[in-house]
Amino acid sequence: MAVVSQQPRASSRLVSPPGESVVDRFLRYVRIDTQSQEDQSTTPSTKKQWTLANQLVDELRQLGASNVRASESCVVYASIPSNLPAGSGRVPAIGFLAHVDTSPAVSGANVRPLIHRNYRGGDIQLPGESQVITVAQNPLLAELIGDDIITTDGTTLLGSDDKAGVAAIMTLVDLLARNPDIRHGPISIGFTPDEEIGSGIDKFDVGAFGAEFAYTVDGGELGEINEETWSARLATVTIRGRSTHPGTAKGVMINAIHALAEYLGKLPGDMLPETTDDRVGFVHPYTGVLDVETSTVKILLRDFELSGLEAKETLLRDIGTETERAHPGVSITIDVKENYKNMKEILKDHPELTANAFEAARRAGVTPFMKPIRGGTDGSKLTFRGLPCPNIFTGGHNFHGKTEFNSRRGLEKTTETLLHLVQIFAEQGNDGTSSR
Numbered sequence: 183m184a185v186v187s188q189q190p191r192a193s194s195r196l197v198s199p200p201g202e203s204v205v206d207r208f209l210r211y212v213r214i215d216t217q218s219q220e221d222q223s224t225t226p227s228t229k230k231q232w233t234l235a236n237q238l239v240d241e242l243r244q245l246g247a248s249n250v251r252a253s254e255s256c257v258v259y260a261s262i263p264s265n266l267p268a269g270s271g272r273v274p275a276i277g278f279l280a281h282v283d284t285s286p287a288v289s290g291a292n293v294r295p296l297i298h299r300n301y302r303g304g305d306i307q308l309p310g311e312s313q314v315i316t317v318a319q320n321p322l323l324a325e326l327i328g329d330d331i332i333t334t335d336g337t338t339l340l341g342s343d344d345k346a347g348v349a350a351i352m353t354l355v356d357l358l359a360r361n362p363d364i365r366h367g368p369i370s371i372g373f374t375p376d377e378e379i380g381s382g383i384d385k386f387d388v389g390a391f392g393a394e395f396a397y398t399v400d401g402g403e404l405g406e407i408n409e410e411t412w413s414a415r416l417a418t419v420t421i422r423g424r425s426t427h428p429g430t431a432k433g434v435m436i437n438a439i440h441a442l443a444e445y446l447g448k449l450p451g452d453m454l455p456e457t458t459d460d461r462v463g464f465v466h467p468y469t470g471v472l473d474v475e476t477s478t479v480k481i482l483l484r485d486f487e488l489s490g491l492e493a494k495e496t497l498l499r500d501i502g503t504e505t506e507r508a509h510p511g512v513s514i515t516i517d518v519k520e521n522y523k524n525m526k527e528i529l530k531d532h533p534e535l536t537a538n539a540f541e542a543a544r545r546a547g548v549t550p551f552m553k554p555i556r557g558g559t560d561g562s563k564l565t566f567r568g569l570p571c572p573n574i575f576t577g578g579h580n581f582h583g584k585t586e587f588n589s590r591r592g593l594e595k596t597t598e599t600l601l602h603l604v605q606i607f608a609e610q611g612n613d614g615t616s617s618r
């Protein structure tokens with residue numbers, strides 16, 4: 183059994199291995215450059231994402247998946263019909279999603295994956311650009327002793343984010359095709375472009391996807407399951423003063439830049455991204471325009487709790503009022519927009535989704551744990567569009583960088599977890615224990 187161990191609760195049934203191992207599949211996909219690009223008017227943002235998308239369409243067809251197609255915006259859809267016997271209990275259609283693109287931050291061209299077989303511990307020196315994966319910065323390496331670690335040569339990212347997710351889902355399709363005895367309900371498969379620039383999911387057709395729930399397979403460390411994201415808003419603070427020729431400015435000029443400086447100085451130092459972690463939210467001024475007449479600053483507001491987010495918005499408005507008072511003649515307006523909301527707001531009503539993911543991980547021999555994401559996911563947008571969508575680990579580390587890595591066990595255990603997950607939903611339907 184190269185990939186799939188026996189599941190504890192099943193009888194002595196063995197699982198036939200996939201036609202291609204998840205590791206080989208992964209190594210093939212990471213060699214395809216699918217980097218996305220910011221500020222493009224089209225989806226996909228880069229044509230090269232089509233190379234992998236088209237290949238996935240071909241491979242899904244070869245593996246016997248149904249309704250395989252790519253939309254004009256490069257979203258790949260497929261489905262696998264239920265193989266439950268007639269008269270079985272109702273099993274919901276569940277979906278699996280991964281994204282084909284890689285981060286614009288680091289080149290994804292000419293990725294040369296390296297396998298460090300039977301890792302013995304210690305820092306991993308990569309050949310290119312003196313990149314080192316250190317134990318000091320990656321204490322999790324201690325858990326990977328004896329595993330085969332997959333890195334790049336140090337000149338590009340690896341693209342495990344999210345080709346690990348793509349490879350695990352494709353291997354699931356392969357395994358189900360080869361093991362008709364494995365019982366499962368209807369399954370929807372989706373591969374999306376432009377996740378890294380946040381726009382690809384807008385073109386995703388939830389109705390056509392056809393699932394009641396889904397999982398993005400786009401997480402990190404083995405066992406990590408996410409059902410919480412930030413609730414996120416963006417504040418644009420506009421400070422208006424009065425410009426005049428500086429030679430004749432006395433008593434006339436009101437310099438908005440000074441008011442902006444004071445405004446920023448009043449932001450609490452312990453409420454910034456560089457001073458917070460875990461469940462503590464922040465305000466983050468990240469860009470702006472300095473000008474005597476009109477200065478602006480854009481500030482991200484992030485919190486896991488809506489009440490915390492509200493408090494941050496109130497704080498920004500209060501600081502505005504104080505700053506106006508301290509700078510007579512200055513007027514300050516604060517415009518706040520919602521970016522996205524914590525998907526837990528919806529997922530709390532579907533506790534079986536994360537409970538089943540936990541059980542699937544345990545059956546795969548992985549210890550599951552919940553971790554809130556200090557960011558957003560495609561799943562958080564989908565959750566609010568009617569497709570509740572927690573996120574599952576892929577075994578990957580150091581996303582968006584040249585020291586990105588995954589491992590054989592990471593890829594295999596992710597795949598096993600998905601395989602158990604579809605069976606758990608099927609068992610619940612048959613037991614009549616489904617929560618629906």
Ligand SMILES: [Zn+2]
Nearest residue numbers: 343344377400
């Ligand atoms: Zn990702």
